[in-house]
Amino acid sequence: MSENQVSGPESPATVADADASAAADQRAPRSGDGSARPITPGTQAAEGTYRRQTVSFVRxxxxxxxxxxxxxxxxxxxLxxxxxxxxxxxxxxxxxxxDAEEEFGRTAPLVVEIGSGLGDAIVHAAKENPDKDFLAVEVYTPGLAQTIQKLVANKISNVRVVQANAPEVLRTMLPTGSVSEVWVFFPDPWHKTKHNKRRMVNDNFAPLVARVLAPGGTWRLATDWSSYAEQMLEVGNAAEEFTNVHDGEHSGSESPLTAARLSGVDCEQSDEPDTVGGWAPRFGGRILTSFENKAHKAGRVIFDLALRRN
Incomplete structure (x- = not known):
């Protein structure tokens, strides 16, 4: 299980789902007169539960x-x-x-990390790039608290953390074209075939990322699971809003996919080379975390992708 947790849709609606939705309605936020506040169709709140929409985590x-x-x-x-x-x-x-300008008190490029975990990557990046502002999106409260610890210890002021479901952050919370980079590093791979549908990076997720990125902005991804890497590449290539910055590069013997196939650690062993490529070199702005080190020790290959917003 990767450090950034991802969940997704479950079975079709059942009586239990209906009961859960009814119970959720009872918990709906109330206005001053005690009446339930209106809920916008299509949001998580409208569903009553997380069951019917892909969300960015497992509780x-x-x-x-x-x-x-x-x-x-x-x-x-x-913070x-x-x-x-x-x-x-x-x-x-x-x-x-x-409103990033109001929150940080200045106008600066905004970088958003989806699934910031314990904050190692974003804290390091913020320290190295004081001219940029950063938003850490995470649902794991202890991870957010530990990120805050690190921000305070390093006297870093250009990061804010938010506990929220990532698709909603991208769909409505962030203004259109307001972000310079979106990072999705090591999301839960859901490596069992029957669980692949739970993966966050899919064809429905790409337009949400595209909405918040400014033209020329970058969507950076990384994973240590070859099947998820191939899915990410397919999603990026199929999204008309994006261009693969390294299209056709790092194929053959230079491809991480070729290396993964030869090792057979997380996929069927094969000597078939990757003839497509499209992989980015390791993103220099991503600190080597303990999680990534564990992946290396397990023999898994790290895949990076960089997609540019058209």
């Missing part, structure tokens, strides 16, 4: 303790974006729009 423990709790209590008021919710604590009210 995990959210309890904070010790230093994480202290960091959250003392610093989340100004965590306080967004209006609908039913779930990770939903985003569809009328809310994030």
């Amino acid at each position: 995990r423990g959210t309890r904070l303790q010790g230093k994480r709790q202290k960091a959250w209590d003392e610093h989340s008021a100004y 965590a974006v306080d967004i209006p919710r609908h039913i779930a604590d990770t939903s985003v009210h569809p009328e809310y729009s994030f």
Whole structure:
């Protein structure tokens, strides 16, 4: 299981789903007069549960303790974006729009990391690039708290964290064309075939990323699972909004896919070379995390992609 958790649609609606939706309706946010606030069709809140829409996570423990709790209590008021919710604590009210210029007090390129985990990549990048602003999107509260710890320890002010379901962040929360780069590093691979449908990076996700990226902006992806890498490449090549920055490059013996096939660590072993290519060199702005090191030790190959917004 990768450090960034991804979930997706389950079985068709059942009686249990209907009961869950009814229960969710009972929990719906109320207006001042006690009536339920209207819910925009097509949002997570309209579904009542996460069952029918792909979401960016699997729910995990959210309890904070010790230093994480202290960091959250003392610093989340100004480092965590306080967004209006609908039913779930990770939903985003569809009328809310994030104003980066107001939040950071300046105009600067905005980089968004989807699934920021414990914050290693984004904290390092923010420290190295003080001229840019960064938004860490994550649903795992302890991960956000630990990210805040690192920001405070390093006296970094150009990062904000947000606990939210990524597709909703991309669909409504971020203004169109407001982002210079979107990062999706090591999302959950759901490597069993029957679970592939849960993968976040799919044909429906690409237009959401395209919506928030400014023309010429970059969508950077990385994974340590060859089948997911091939899916990411297919999604990028099929999306009319994007151009593969390294189209045709790193094929044959230079391809990470060729290396993965030869090793057979995460796929059927084969000496068939990758004749297509399209892989990017390792993104120099991504710090080598403990998670990526574990992938190397397990013998898995790292794949990078860079897609440019047309």
